[in-house]
Amino acid sequence: MKRVAILISGGGSNMLALLDSMEDAGHPAEPCLVASNDPEAPGLAKAAARGVPTAGLDHRPFGKDRAAFEAELHKIIESHGADMICLAGFMRVLTAGFVSGWSGRMLNIHPSLLPKYRGLHTHARALEAGDAEHGCTVHEVTPELDDGPILGQARVPVEPGDTPDTLAARVLTMEHKLYPAVLRRFAAGDRRPVWLP
């Protein structure tokens, strides 16, 4: 049984989808921690309400010392016995030092069809480019931002009149299907990618 730590920064809708999926009988993973760089992140209360251990580690007191923040974060994750990490709406860039400590054991979901649109504002960028389709990607985290081996993608059509918000909502619905499907395979040691629909 793989023990999963989920890192969030906000509402944690992807985190909730992962928690829901891990309640399925026979699932190869279980949640051991939900942690956030924002102690006020609404997702922490939602996780606690489901009986999952939580931790809020405010990154702001660490200032520019990313390594100190990440050393503390690593200790908290280790102390909960995590075998792997799922980043889910986690909005801090992690240094190569932290990432290399979890190499091959850390996943992220990004709201674009990587390698297109690494970084932020992906929905607006897809609309500006006039793309006919958009989507989300789950990938292994490597030191290069939004760049690791792709473990799954989900595609959605761009509709006439779409705004970044309407497109983001359509993508988010698919994120909640894709991430659980990828985690289930990954935790079982199956590296075949998941393509949706």
Ligand code: GRF
């Ligand atoms: C989503 O767009 C997700 O792709 C990105 O963060 C946003 C919020 O996710 N990683 P969540 O609702 O906090 O899971």
